[in-house]
Amino acid sequence: MTPYEFRLAVRTHDFRGPTAGHCGEYAQANLAILPESHAHDFLRFCHANPKACPLLGVGEPGDFRVAMLGRDIDIRNDVPAYNVYRYGELSERVGSLEAIWQDDFVVFAIGCSFSFEHMLALEGIALRHVEARCNVPMYRTRRENRRAGVFGGELVVSMRPMRGPDAIRAVQITSRFPAVHGAPVHIGDPAELGIADLARPDFGDAVAIRAGELPVFWACGVTAQTALMDAKLPLAIAHAPGHMLMTDITNASLAVF
Amino acid sequence: MTPYEFRLAVRTHDFRGPTAGHCGEYAQANLAILPESHAHDFLRFCHANPKACPLLGVGEPGDFRVAMLGRDIDIRNDVPAYNVYRYGELSERVGSLEAIWQDDFVVFAIGCSFSFEHMLALEGIALRHVEARCNVPMYRTRRENRRAGVFGGELVVSMRPMRGPDAIRAVQITSRFPAVHGAPVHIGDPAELGIADLARPDFGDAVAIRAGELPVFWACGVTAQTALMDAKLPLAIAHAPGHMLMTDITNASLAVF
Numbered sequence: 001m002t003p004y005e006f007r008l009a010v011r012t013h014d015f016r017g018p019t020a021g022h023c024g025e026y027a028q029a030n031l032a033i034l035p036e037s038h039a040h041d042f043l044r045f046c047h048a049n050p051k052a053c054p055l056l057g058v059g060e061p062g063d064f065r066v067a068m069l070g071r072d073i074d075i076r077n078d079v080p081a082y083n084v085y086r087y088g089e090l091s092e093r094v095g096s097l098e099a100i101w102q103d104d105f106v107v108f109a110i111g112c113s114f115s116f117e118h119m120l121a122l123e124g125i126a127l128r129h130v131e132a133r134c135n136v137p138m139y140r141t142r143r144e145n146r147r148a149g150v151f152g153g154e155l156v157v158s159m160r161p162m163r164g165p166d167a168i169r170a171v172q173i174t175s176r177f178p179a180v181h182g183a184p185v186h187i188g189d190p191a192e193l194g195i196a197d198l199a200r201p202d203f204g205d206a207v208a209i210r211a212g213e214l215p216v217f218w219a220c221g222v223t224a225q226t227a228l229m230d231a232k233l234p235l236a237i238a239h240a241p242g243h244m245l246m247t248d249i250t251n252a253s254l255a256v257f
Numbered sequence: 258m259t260p261y262e263f264r265l266a267v268r269t270h271d272f273r274g275p276t277a278g279h280c281g282e283y284a285q286a287n288l289a290i291l292p293e294s295h296a297h298d299f300l301r302f303c304h305a306n307p308k309a310c311p312l313l314g315v316g317e318p319g320d321f322r323v324a325m326l327g328r329d330i331d332i333r334n335d336v337p338a339y340n341v342y343r344y345g346e347l348s349e350r351v352g353s354l355e356a357i358w359q360d361d362f363v364v365f366a367i368g369c370s371f372s373f374e375h376m377l378a379l380e381g382i383a384l385r386h387v388e389a390r391c392n393v394p395m396y397r398t399r400r401e402n403r404r405a406g407v408f409g410g411e412l413v414v415s416m417r418p419m420r421g422p423d424a425i426r427a428v429q430i431t432s433r434f435p436a437v438h439g440a441p442v443h444i445g446d447p448a449e450l451g452i453a454d455l456a457r458p459d460f461g462d463a464v465a466i467r468a469g470e471l472p473v474f475w476a477c478g479v480t481a482q483t484a485l486m487d488a489k490l491p492l493a494i495a496h497a498p499g500h501m502l503m504t505d506i507t508n509a510s511l512a513v514f
Contacts, residue, residue, distance in 0.1 A: 164444040164474075171428040172440060183429060187421040187444065189469040212446040214471070217421075257514045 003246045004071050007078040010246075013095065016080050018242035024118045027180065027251055028244035029056050029069065029109035030221035031079060032228055033097075033237040036061045039106035041149030045227060046108065048146035052155055052223035054179045056249060059107035064097075066107050070248030075107050081240035088232035093240055105237075110221050111180035112244055113158055115251040119173050125166050128207040135242070136160065137201035138220050142194025145223065150231040156202070157185060157193060157217040161209040167216050174218070179254040186217040193217060203241070260503045261328050264335040267503075270352065273337050275499035281375045284437065284508055285501035286313050286326065286366035287478035288336060289485055290354075290494040293318045296363035298406025302484060303365065305403035309412055309480035311436045313506060316364035321354075323364050327505030332364050338497035345489035350497055362494075367478050368437035369501055370415055372508040376430050382423050385464040392499070393417065394458035395477050399451025402480065407488040413459070414442060414450060414474040418466040424473050431475070436511040443474040450474060460498070 001009070003026045009015040019028055034042060039061070046053035059066040064075040076097040084092040084100065094100075113136065117127055129136045136158045143155040162170060167187055175183040190198055198215060199206050203222055209215060228236050239245060258266070260283045266272040276285055291299060296318070303310035316323040321332040333354040341349045341357065351357075370393070374384055386393045393415045400412040419427060424444055432440040447455055455472060456463050460479055466472060485493050496502060 164446060164449065165442065167444055168428050168441050171425050172432050175429050175432075184425050185422065187424055188471045189421060192421060192469055212449055214445045 003248050006246045007070070007073065010080050011074060011077045016095070019080065019244045019246060020114060020242060023246055025250055025252070027056060027115045027247050027249040027254060028112045029247055030112055030224060031075070031237070031239040031245050032108040032110065032224055033075070033105050034228065034233060035102065035235065036104040036106050038150065038231070038233055041151055042108065044148035045145070045151035046110065046224065048148055049223065050178070051182055051185060051219035052145065052221065054111040054181060055108065056111050056179060056247065057109040061106050062103040063107065064101060066109065069109055069245070075245070076101050079239050079243060079245050081243040083238050083240050085229055085233070085236045085238070087234060088229045097237065109245060109247065110224050112221055113181055113218060114244070115180035115254065116174045116177050118251055119177065120170055123169060123173060125162070125170055128161050129205065132207055134207065135204035137198070137206055138203035138222055139193070139195045140202045140226070145227065150233070151227045153223070153227045153230045155185070156220045156222040156226055158204070158220040159198065159215050159217050161207065161213040162216050163213055167214055170216060176255045176257055177251070178256060180251070181218050181220070184216050184218050187214050190215060260505050263503045264327070264330065267337050268331060268334045273352070276337065276501045276503060277371060277499060280503055282507055282509070284313060284372045284504050284506040284511060285369045286504055287369050287481060288332070288496040288502050289365040289367065289481055290332070290362050291485065291490060292359065292492065293361040293363055295407065295488070295490055299365065299408055301405035302402070302408035303367065303481065305405055306480065307435065308439055308442060308476035309402065309478065311368040311438060312365065313368050313436060313504065314366040318363050319360040321358060321364065323366065326366050326502070332502070333358050336496050336500055336502050338500040340495050340497050342486055342490070342493045342495070344491060345486045354494065366502060366504065367481050369478055370438055370475060371501070372437035372511065373431045373434050375508055376434065377427055380426060380430060382419070382427055385418050386462065389464055391464065392461035394455070394463055395460035395479055396450070396452045397459045397483070402484065407490070408484045410480070410484045410487045412442070413477045413479040413483055415461070415477040416455065416472050416474050418464065418470040419473050420470055424471055427473060433512045433514055434508070435513060437508070438475050438477070441473050441475050444471055447472060
């Protein structure tokens, strides 16, 4: 199935679930949608925090067809589930935005770790949360994001345990892909990030860290979502966790070298 | 002082000491010299073990002017001190090879960690052994080299303790320089390399590993020297440890991207 066909299946409600594992060669995107009044600040926020919020595309105000992301996209219907936030609280989970779309909405598509995980898997690096069929563990850190207007908060990271040689190879591979979080932000001691207990992630699921393995931490797109919620805008929209936007952008095309 | 001027100072015995810290923008080289009868095997050994023995240059048999390494080089006199091995034992340390040069000698110049340490320092990554003004700690591992003829033995690694973010940056920087050992071979657990005690290096000096730091291990050019000794050739020559050949090759020119 091509990404285009996948989006049509979503649009017609033939597909409704989490998007992990589909169209593996293509980039999936975190989605943030907010009124134009705060869009400039959010764009500045993403630009100032590129490891956590690398932008794959930004739409024109009111445009739900963000052509740079793929053929014939309809952002209002091409994501399997959306979270609608009002004043920072989750108010509804919806399967379409047609009923609430506004002419001043600006779409932000932010790179997703599925892309670099695909590249790691191609090189034979096993990922514990994939083996365990659970979500990657994610942690709020005490590392403050660079603030832009109402958007701030702390960095959220994902963690993947690896043996040393795999960690080295993973740094090399993910360094090639700054558009999908790039190189890790930390290896080793979680206390340096202000993480008290790896067994208790703030999002996702805990995974085992075996003898001889190091925790390897990447900046996580959830950072954008927590910044959006913390800003307590009257209205903001994001994809529901795990239910990403499938783009026509190949992961391979995102390599900077 | 240019590398050419530095070599002239060595040649005229105005300079006699270790070469660390001189002409920092230029690659220094580990030296191995052996008769043509074993040169092909040694070349195959270097080729099969490129992380430990990356070749910067190989001379024609009998040629002590290896032009690819620099202007007007005289390999017999341009290194401050040479170790002469007979049947695998150190027999003499000499300041010139003129008295023992043979027409069948083949010169091998192997990349040196000074080059990548210079690149790390340029990016503000502190190196413990430099701060402590001692030699980098080096360890014999239990990882077998790929054998070629009489040359085999185990990988020797050097170790630099770093905090996680510096270790990530160091992987990125050194990956650009495969001609001077490239990326680390291991981060973290020394037992995985068969190293029992980091406080007891086989070569060089022990350095402190502070809380929150990880040991980062690179393949080391001493691997070539131990392989040369283990082969117990009737005659083989190497630079004396720390007394390297200064080349005209800039470190920057060795970057592969």
